[in-house]
Amino acid sequence: MKKYFLPIGKRQEEVLLPEEHVIYDIHGNDAQVCPDIVAATREAIRNPIGSKPLREIVRAGETVTIVVSDITRLCGTAEFLPVIVDELNSVGVKDEDITVIVATGTHRGHTPEEDVVVCGEEMVKRLKIVQHDSRKKEDMVSLGKTSVGNEVALSKYVVNADRVILTGAVTLHPFAGFGGGRKAIMPGVAAYDSIMLNHCMTMSPVEGGGCNKACDASLLEGNPIHQDMKEAAALLKPDFLVNTVFTPDGEISEIVAGHWYEAWEHGCKDLLAMGGVHIKQLADVVIASAGGYPKDLNLYQATKCHMNAQFAVKKGGIMIFTLDCPDIKEPAIFTDCFSRTDMEQFEKDIRANFTIPAFVAFKARSIVNDVTAYLVTRPENFDFVRKTGHIPCRTLAEAWEKAQEQLARQGKKDYTITIMGHASATLPILDK
Numbered sequence: 001m002k003k004y005f006l007p008i009g010k011r012q013e014e015v016l017l018p019e020e021h022v023i024y025d026i027h028g029n030d031a032q033v034c035p036d037i038v039a040a041t042r043e044a045i046r047n048p049i050g051s052k053p054l055r056e057i058v059r060a061g062e063t064v065t066i067v068v069s070d071i072t073r074l075c076g077t078a079e080f081l082p083v084i085v086d087e088l089n090s091v092g093v094k095d096e097d098i099t100v101i102v103a104t105g106t107h108r109g110h111t112p113e114e115d116v117v118v119c120g121e122e123m124v125k126r127l128k129i130v131q132h133d134s135r136k137k138e139d140m141v142s143l144g145k146t147s148v149g150n151e152v153a154l155s156k157y158v159v160n161a162d163r164v165i166l167t168g169a170v171t172l173h174p175f176a177g178f179g180g181g182r183k184a185i186m187p188g189v190a191a192y193d194s195i196m197l198n199h200c201m202t203m204s205p206v207e208g209g210g211c212n213k214a215c216d217a218s219l220l221e222g223n224p225i226h227q228d229m230k231e232a233a234a235l236l237k238p239d240f241l242v243n244t245v246f247t248p249d250g251e252i253s254e255i256v257a258g259h260w261y262e263a264w265e266h267g268c269k270d271l272l273a274m275g276g277v278h279i280k281q282l283a284d285v286v287i288a289s290a291g292g293y294p295k296d297l298n299l300y301q302a303t304k305c306h307m308n309a310q311f312a313v314k315k316g317g318i319m320i321f322t323l324d325c326p327d328i329k330e331p332a333i334f335t336d337c338f339s340r341t342d343m344e345q346f347e348k349d350i351r352a353n354f355t356i357p358a359f360v361a362f363k364a365r366s367i368v369n370d371v372t373a374y375l376v377t378r379p380e381n382f383d384f385v386r387k388t389g390h391i392p393c394r395t396l397a398e399a400w401e402k403a404q405e406q407l408a409r410q411g412k413k414d415y416t417i418t419i420m421g422h423a424s425a426t427l428p429i430l431d432k
Contacts (some may be wrong), residue, residue, distance in 0.1 A: 006396060006421050007292030009324030013376060013396035015287070017417060024279055024418040025310070028113040028248030028426045031274040037076060037244075040255045041083040045242060049257030054084070054240050055322055056164050060092025065309045067184045068168075070107055071114045072301075075169035076244045076252050078120035081177035084165065084242060086121065088184070088320035100129045101157045103168075103188025104346050106356060109133065121247035130157055134192040146231040148224065150198055153191035154236060166233075166241045166260055170267035172275060172427055174363070177214040177226050180243045182233035182262030190232065198228045200354040200364075203347070210347060211363050217308055217427050218272060231262060237368045243267050247277050248425040250291060279312065282430065285403055286313040287320045298327040299388070300334045300357065303364040304424040310367045312418045312428040318406060319368075320399045321390070322376045329386060337361035341371065341386035365389060372406060374399040406428045 032343045034142045035041050045054045058064060066084060083098075088098060098120060102110055107133030115124050123129075132155050133139065135184070140269055142155040158164050159250045164218040166187075171179035187195040187224045201224040204212050216221050247253045253274065256267040290296040290305040329335045334357035340346045343366065350358050367373075368389040375390035376399050382427040385392040393399040407415050420426060 001266065002219070003423065004287075004419055006287065006289040006322045006419070008082070008289060008322040008376065009296060010293045012405065013322050014398050015396040017400070021415060022172070022419060023415045024277070024282060024419065024428075026277045026312070026420045026426050026428065027422060028275050028277065029273065031249070031253050033247060033248035034252045034254055037079040037252055037255065038083055041080040041206065041257070042087070042202065043254040043269050044257035045084065045240075048263060049256060050259030050262030050349075051240065053093045054087050054165075054257070055193055057239055058088060058091055058093055061096045061097070062093060062162035063099070064093055064165065065103055065158050066086055066165045066167060067100055067103050067188060068118060069184070069188075070102050070104045070108060071118050072107060073169060073179070074118070075167065078119050078123070079165060080167070080242060080255065081119055081123050085127070085219065086168075096127045096128075098127050098159055100127050101155060101162065101189060102131050103184050104128065104132045104134070104217065105187035105190070106134050106192060125295065128321045132157075132189045134187070134190060135194060137191070140191040143235040145294065145427075146228050148201070148228055149195055150228055150232070152186070152195050152232045152235050156184065157190040158185070158189050158236060163239045164236065165196070166238050167243065168242045169246060170256070170264060171246065171270070172217045172306060172425065173307065174217055175222045175225055176229065177210075177216070177218055177223050178268045178271065181261065182229045185238070186229040186232035186238055194232070196354055198225060198232070199356055199359065200351075201225050201228065202359050203351060203354075208344070208347065211367055214346045218276065218429075219354045220268070230261065243270050246425065248422045250425065272427070276429050277426055278431050279418070279428045280431055281416070282314045283317065283321065284314055284407070284412060284415040285313055285417045286420065287322075287400075287417065288420040288423035289322045290424045292354070293324065295424050296323040296325055297336065298330045299325050300331060300425075302317065303360060306364050306367045308427050309420055309423045311430065314372060314427045315373050316371055318374070319371045320374045320396070320403060322396055325377050325381055328377070333357045334361055338365060339384075340365070374402060
């Protein structure tokens, strides 16, 4: 027997497991942590990928819009944004000619306090910061259509700027393949209708087919959502990109900068090299954590754990999640959907009125319905957890005990176990 530890909130849960049954303990591959983000950003923007250095692209007197991620996606913006601004200042671009737009997509705008958290106090004092509002039609400018007929309308703050710099973080994304890059444009600063048409392609093109299998973590080729995002960004032709790449443990590994697509694509490859773990077989039992706080602050964020862990478990297997979720019912637009059990009607309703929270709930519920899912969480969450299809447990040891009873009923003595301590940031890749 061996003791294993999994993050949950700001603490850890422990469990004794028969080591001979554990086939994988996935923590991601070796990853370097960036020792100096300021120096790395300066190096990246002066020696970019697929592009001239930033200082050779922008000229004095030009207006520059910098697109930054909102507070739901902390990317290290407060650390690298001053470096970008200093570089712009060094070639004669004044602070008053720089606008920062918060790429909220369909999220709400920031409070002033949240602007400080994301951008840093000095940047908030020096620069004009605007909140993108996807529903504010008078602020949108149409640029044309993508190959699927999506009318791409973007914020006037990016369309009318002389230069546009995209920022964000390269991450695994449960239906766009990877986050970062072109997502700063679509959905980041796009109109609501453009975003909805793009995101509704997460559903199978065949009615009743559930989720679109081409739209999943790490998938780019043949992924219609990614392709539409890429085409939308190409209509704008952003001038430069700065993206952080995170290790599976949530620390910044590197800064990629340069061409809006080539530099981002380089970051995707590096991310997958760290977070993509090749496996040769699926397990009967997968024990997974989102990685602790803040990744399991609520169930909406924590379902990224489900999206990746599903690739490690056998169909009809057992999944055990350690998710603290102190705000488990936030946002209500998501959790109100997640408790639905009639999946056929649920799918019809999503197709008729697509929303991102409803789709995430549908996909997560689809994963849970294919397995037996135990959820280790706070006792006050239990009543709600039962409505989501999970079986609530107080401790990881309790969940493992119930899983063992189930395995015994099934007559499985040679069962296998995979452990994923950072499931939101690691992706099992089955070698076929």
